[in-house]
Amino acid sequence: MKHNKNSTEYLNQKLLGTGNLSDFFNENKDGITKDTFGVALGKLIDKKEITNGKLFTEANISQSTGYQILSSRRLPSREKVLQLTIGLSLNLQETNKLLRLSKHGELYVKEKRDAIIIYSINNSLSIFHTNELLHEENFKVLE
Numbered sequence: 001m002k003h004n005k006n007s008t009e010y011l012n013q014k015l016l017g018t019g020n021l022s023d024f025f026n027e028n029k030d031g032i033t034k035d036t037f038g039v040a041l042g043k044l045i046d047k048k049e050i051t052n053g054k055l056f057t058e059a060n061i062s063q064s065t066g067y068q069i070l071s072s073r074r075l076p077s078r079e080k081v082l083q084l085t086i087g088l089s090l091n092l093q094e095t096n097k098l099l100r101l102s103k104h105g106e107l108y109v110k111e112k113r114d115a116i117i118i119y120s121i122n123n124s125l126s127i128f129h130t131n132e133l134l135h136e137e138n139f140k141v142l143e
Contacts, residue, residue: 005030010031011032014028033101037072037101038072040101041069041084041098050088052067056087058088060087060128061084076102081099081104082099082117085121086142090121092121113140116130131143
C-alpha cells in the first residue's frame with residue numbers, strides 16, 4: 001500500500017522513528033507548514049481575488065474587527081474564523097486548516113451545530129443562509 005508522504009499518520013510515524021529533528025524537518029518539508037493563521041488567510045484571500053471590504057461584508061464582520069484579524073492584532077475566535085471561511089467560500093479542508101492554525105477545533109460532523117456548518121460549506125451557502133439554518137435548529141448564529 002502506497003503512503004501519502006504528507007499525511008498526518010505518515011508524518012507521525014516518521015517523527016516517532018527519527019533520531020534527528022533537523023533531518024526530519026528537512027526530509028518532510030513539503031508536509032509540514034510554517035504558515036501562521038494570518039499568512040494562510042492572506043494566501044486564501046489572494047487566491048480568491050476578493051477585496052477585504054467584500055470579504056468582511058460576505059463574512060458579516062465589521063471592518064474594524066476584520067482589519068484587526070488581518071493585521072494579527074486580534075486573534076480570531078472560532079466563530080470569526082468560521083465567518084471568514086464562509087465569506088471566502090472555502091471548502092471543508094481549507095476551513096479546517098484555518099481552524100487548526102488559529103488553535104481552534106476542527107468542524108466535527110457528530111456535533112449537530114458543526115454538521116449544519118459543514119452542510120453550509122459543502123453547499124456554498126452564504127453566512128446569512130447558514131445563520132438561518134442554525135437559527136431554525138435553535139443554535140447560536142455566527143456573529
